[in-house]
Amino acid sequence: MKVEQIGWTLFGPVLAALVGCVGVSPVDRGSLSGAADIWSGAQWIGDGRPQPTNDAAFYADDPAPLFRKRFVVAKTVRSATLSIVGLGFYEASLNGETLNWGLLPPWTPYGKRVLYDTYDVTQTVKPGVNALAVELGNGWYNPLPLRMWGRFNLREALTVGRPCLIACLRIAYADGTRQTVVSDASWRTAPGPIVRNSLYLGETCDARLEPEGWAQTEFDDSGWTSARVAPEPGGVLQLRRAPGVGVRAGWPATGIREVKPGVYVADMGRNFAGQACFRLGAGAAGERIAFRYGELLNKDGTVNSLTAVCGQIKRAGMGGPGAPDVASPCDIFVRRGGAEEVFRPGFTWHGFRYVQIEGLKRRPGPGDVLALPLSAEIADAGTWRCSSPLFNRIHEVCRNKIQRAGGCDPRGFPAKIRVWRQGGAGVTGRTGIRPLSSFGAGSGPCRSVGNPTERHRNARRRTDDRHLRYEVSARGAEYGRNGRVGGTAGGASRVSELGFHARQRSDDIVGNVEGVGQHV
Numbered sequence: 001m002k003v004e005q006i007g008w009t010l011f012g013p014v015l016a017a018l019v020g021c022v023g024v025s026p027v028d029r030g031s032l033s034g035a036a037d038i039w040s041g042a043q044w045i046g047d048g049r050p051q052p053t054n055d056a057a058f059y060a061d062d063p064a065p066l067f068r069k070r071f072v073v074a075k076t077v078r079s080a081t082l083s084i085v086g087l088g089f090y091e092a093s094l095n096g097e098t099l100n101w102g103l104l105p106p107w108t109p110y111g112k113r114v115l116y117d118t119y120d121v122t123q124t125v126k127p128g129v130n131a132l133a134v135e136l137g138n139g140w141y142n143p144l145p146l147r148m149w150g151r152f153n154l155r156e157a158l159t160v161g162r163p164c165l166i167a168c169l170r171i172a173y174a175d176g177t178r179q180t181v182v183s184d185a186s187w188r189t190a191p192g193p194i195v196r197n198s199l200y201l202g203e204t205c206d207a208r209l210e211p212e213g214w215a216q217t218e219f220d221d222s223g224w225t226s227a228r229v230a231p232e233p234g235g236v237l238q239l240r241r242a243p244g245v246g247v248r249a250g251w252p253a254t255g256i257r258e259v260k261p262g263v264y265v266a267d268m269g270r271n272f273a274g275q276a277c278f279r280l281g282a283g284a285a286g287e288r289i290a291f292r293y294g295e296l297l298n299k300d301g302t303v304n305s306l307t308a309v310c311g312q313i314k315r316a317g318m319g320g321p322g323a324p325d326v327a328s329p330c331d332i333f334v335r336r337g338g339a340e341e342v343f344r345p346g347f348t349w350h351g352f353r354y355v356q357i358e359g360l361k362r363r364p365g366p367g368d369v370l371a372l373p374l375s376a377e378i379a380d381a382g383t384w385r386c387s388s389p390l391f392n393r394i395h396e397v398c399r400n401k402i403q404r405a406g407g408c409d410p411r412g413f414p415a416k417i418r419v420w421r422q423g424g425a426g427v428t429g430r431t432g433i434r435p436l437s438s439f440g441a442g443s444g445p446c447r448s449v450g451n452p453t454e455r456h457r458n459a460r461r462r463t464d465d466r467h468l469r470y471e472v473s474a475r476g477a478e479y480g481r482n483g484r485v486g487g488t489a490g491g492a493s494r495v496s497e498l499g500f501h502a503r504q505r506s507d508d509i510v511g512n513v514e515g516v517g518q519h520v
Contacts, residue, residue: 038083038168038170038237039083039166039168039182039237040168040180040182041168041180041182041184042166042167042168042182042183042184043166043182043183043184043185043229043230044164044165044166044183044229044230044231044232044233045067045164045165045166045183045184045185045187045189045227045228045229045230046065046162046163046164046165046189046227046228046230047065047162047163047189047191047225047227047228048189048225048227048228048230049062049065049162051161051162054321055145055320055321055322056321056322057322058144058145058322059144059322059323059324061195061196061204062195062196063191063192063193063194063195063209064135064136064137064138064163064191064192064194064195064197064346064347065135065136065163065189065190065191065192066133066134066135066189066190066191066192066211066214067133067134067135067136067165067187067188067189067227068131068132068133068134068187068188068189068214068215068219068221068224069131069132069133069181069183069186069187069188070129070130070131070217070221071129071130071131071132071169071179071181072128072129072130073125073126073127073128073130073171073179074127075173075174075175075177076173076174076175077122077125077171077172077173077174078122078172078173078174079120079122079171079172080120080121080122080124080125080169080170080171080172081118081119081120081121081122081169081170082094082099082118082119082121082132082167082168082169082170083116083117083118083167083168083169083170084116084117084118084119084134084165084166084167084168085104085105085114085115085116085117085165085166085167085237086134086136086163086164086165087105087110087114087136087139087141087142087161087163087164087165087233088136088137088138088139088140088141088142088143088163088347089102089103089104089105089136089137089138089139089347090102090104090105090134090135090136090137090165091134091135091137091346092119092132092133092134092167093132093133093134093215094121094124094125094130094131094132094133095124095125095126095130095131095216095217096131096133096213096215096216096217097124099119099121099124100117100119100244101244101245101246101247102135102137102346102347103245103347103349103374104117104240104244104245105117105240106240106242106245107139107140108235109158109159109235110140110141110158110159110233110234110235111159111233111234111235112234112235112236113235113236113237113238114233114235114236114237114238115238115239115240115242116166116237116238116239116240117239117240117244118239121169125171129217130217131215131216131217131219132167132169132181133214133215134165134167135192135194135346136163136164136165137163137194137197137346137347137348138163138197138198138199138347139199139347140154140158140199141158141159141160141161141163141164141233142160142161142162142163143155143158143160143198143199143200144198144200144201144323145320145321145322145323146200146201146310146311146313146319146320146323146327147311147313147318147319147320147323148310148311148312148313149311149312150311150312150313150318150319152311153320159233159234159235161230161231161233162230164230164231164233165183166183166237167181167182167183168180168181168182168183169181169182183227184227184229185226185227185228185229186226186227187226187227188221188224188225188226188227189224189225189226189227190211190214190221190223190224190225191209192209192210193205193206193207193208193209193210194346194347195209197345197346197347197348198348199348199349200310200311200327200329201310201324201327201328201329201330202291202293202329202330202331202332202345202348202350203331203332203345203346203347203348204331204332204333204334205331205332205333205334205343205345205346206334207333207334207335207336207341208285208286208334208335208336208337210336242376243376243377243378244376244377245374245375245376245377246374246375246376246377247274247372247373247374248373248375248377249373250277250370250371250372250373251268251269251370251371252366252367252369252370252371253266253267253268253269253355253366253367253368253369253370253371254267254268254269254366255267255366256363256364256365256366256368256369257301258363259300259301259302259356260302262358262359262360262361263302263356263357263358264356264357264360264363264364265297265301265302265303265354265355265356265357266354266355266356266357266364266366266369267353267354268352268353268354268355268369268371269353269371270353271295271351271352271353272351272352272353272371272373272400273349273350273351273373273374273375274349274350274371274372274373274374275344275345275348275349275350275372275374276291276344276352276355276369276370276371276372277342277343277344277369277370277372278291278333278342278343278344278357278364278368278369278370279340279342279364279367279368279369279370280333280335280340280341280342280343280360280364280368281340281341281362281368282338282339282340282341283335283337283341283360283361283362284335284337284361285335285336285337285338286334286335286337287334287335287337287359287361288332288333288334288335288359289332289333289334289335289343289357289358289359289360290330290331290332290356290357290358290359291330291331291332291333291343291355291356291357291358292305292328292329292330292355292356292358293305293308293328293329293330293331293350293351293352293354293355293356294306294307294308294328294352294353294354294356295307295308295351295352295353295354296353296354297354302356303354303355303356305326305328305329305330306326306328308328308329308350308351308352309326309327309328310327310328310329311327313326313327314326314327329348329350329352331343331345331348344372349374355369357369
């Protein structure tokens with residue numbers, strides 16, 4: 001993502017150094033979908049470390065792996081295209097320039113399909129030695145064996161494995177010759193500074209462990225080990241057509257209070273799903289700073305972490321062997337020391353309004369904490385205003401909710417928005433189709449998650465749940481060509497099974513909302 005998208009100039013220089021994204025444009029989504037030889041010679045690779053042998057061992061430190069590949073460009077380049085995906089999440093860079101925000105790819109049933117990305121890197125490769133670098137996170141591919149609600153183990157419900165990647169860089173030279181750089185055992189790998197990362201429990205980053213300049217061309221990786229060929233997840237590789245995850249606009253904390261000596265609580269002003277970026281100043285190496293998240297406060301002013309707990313795991317033994325007594329999110333940053341430092345979690349996000357900061361030796365100001373609300377990178381199709389401030393505010397709240405859900409079910413709470421669930425697309429299609437262009441253009445997440453086997457021109461299904469009953473009719477939904485909607489983490493929605501697809505024109509969708517529940 002481009003730093004300019006964050007929309008907060010105070011953090012511009014800091015985030016430029018932190019994120020480093022150069023806004024490399026993906027290749028046209030339809031131009032490579034039929035290429036059969038994209039992955040010729042490429043292999044899935046990993047760090048070769050074994051998985052823990054028991055559930056409790058999954059909660060020990062397990063550093064996110066780093067990967068590098070050096071290659072030489074000896075001629076004039078006409079074009080260069082990188083196709084890549086890393087499971088569960090990946091962040092890739094070429095010659096030190098970051099290509100993507102680290103929360104890709106979106107979740108799919110990896111045993112059936114894996115969505116890859118393709119980037120035009122013609123302007124990023126350079127004559128001489130180049131370096132392709134990738135960092136992998138656990139995401140949904142290597143989740144912790146938490147017992148959600150005391151019984152549901154994600155590792156038993158999902159296709160899982162060690163973090164791994166597959167990549168192919170295709171270079172076309174001006175003289176008509178070609179060169180390919182593929183992922184294989186010749187890549188180099190080493191443990192990274194992110195020693196723990198979980199979608200639900202948060203991330204621990206020890207900045208002392210990061211090899212300085214490891215993504216740069218001149219870095220010496222002779223002390224690293226060779227990558228290992230990894231087991232394939234099993235799914236078909238498909239080009240991602242859904243928008244990526246990004247930050248539409250950021251804002252600073254509205255206030256920070258010291259609720260106890262050395263304990264500060266930042267109020268971000270509103271509840272949202274995303275991350276926070278912290279400007280920490282300078283400090284001693286090894287200083288440990290914790291960030292706890294929640295949607296409400298306790299009576300003493302501290303953050304109520306129970307409002308962000310996952311799977312209702314709130315007592316000892318409920319989450320399974322090794323799980324914390326209370327499964328609330330907490331990010332930890334261990335200082336490298338020396339210069340001013342900035343922290344943003346790389347492979348997780350949270351639903352919260354308040355952040356409790358513990359271990360920071362100086363008092364932070366509101367400008368030192370920046371909210372980064374995450375959503376699908378959906379372009380605006382228009383604006384709407386009226387003479388009523390109340391209606392304008394209601395419209396703004398609804399719009400923010402749809403954007404923050406990123407195409408997921410907008411009835412859920414921010415802490416629950418974790419996968420591209422899609423069942424809510426049926427009930428919100430008519431609402432979201434007008435202001436957000438991805439619904440209308442048919443390029444949204446609905447199009448990419450499915451793997452259709454037949455056509456449905458008219459679909460009608462009635463869905464009941466505790467809060468909402470609705471009926472959706474999709475006229476002209478090209479189920480066979482454009483894809484169907486995926487399921488949820490806990491079971492597919494009935495609308496998901498129909499292959500509902502939002503078409504270009506709003507009158508292609510007719511939604512009859514028969515009841516409005518407390519979550520809408």
